[in-house]
Amino acid sequence: xxxxxxxxxxxxxxxxxxxxxxxxxxxxxxxxxxxxxxxxxxxxxxxxxxxxxxxxxxxxxxxxxxxxxxxxxxxxxxxx
Numbered sequence: 878x879x880x881x882x883x884x885x886x887x888x889x890x891x892x893x894x895x896x897x898x899x900x901x902x903x904x905x906x907x908x909x910x911x912x913x914x915x916x917x918x919x920x921x922x923x924x925x926x927x928x929x930x931x932x933x934x935x936x937x938x939x940x941x942x943x944x945x946x947x948x949x950x951x952x953x954x955x956x957x
Contacts, residue, residue, distance in 0.1 A: 895903070926935040932952040940951040 926937060928935055929939060929950075929952060932955070934953060934956070936950070938953045940953070942949050942951055
């Protein structure tokens with residue numbers, strides 16, 4: 878940016894100086910909401926095992942075939 882006297886502003890910002898967009902966001906949204914730091918960590922519920930879209934059986938029961946340049950899974954035999 879051009880300044881009187883030929884001085885150019887370097888790309889560095891002064892301490893405490895924020896870009897315009899950041900200042901606008903801060904004035905509208907406020908500081909980040911971090912919550913209580915001493916609160917216990919919430920545990921996520923256990924995920925059900927992933928199921929195959931072809932046979933509806935868990936992927937753990939499938940056979941993984943790895944050939945050079947090709948990898949695929951084979952469905953297990955149907956359960957009776």
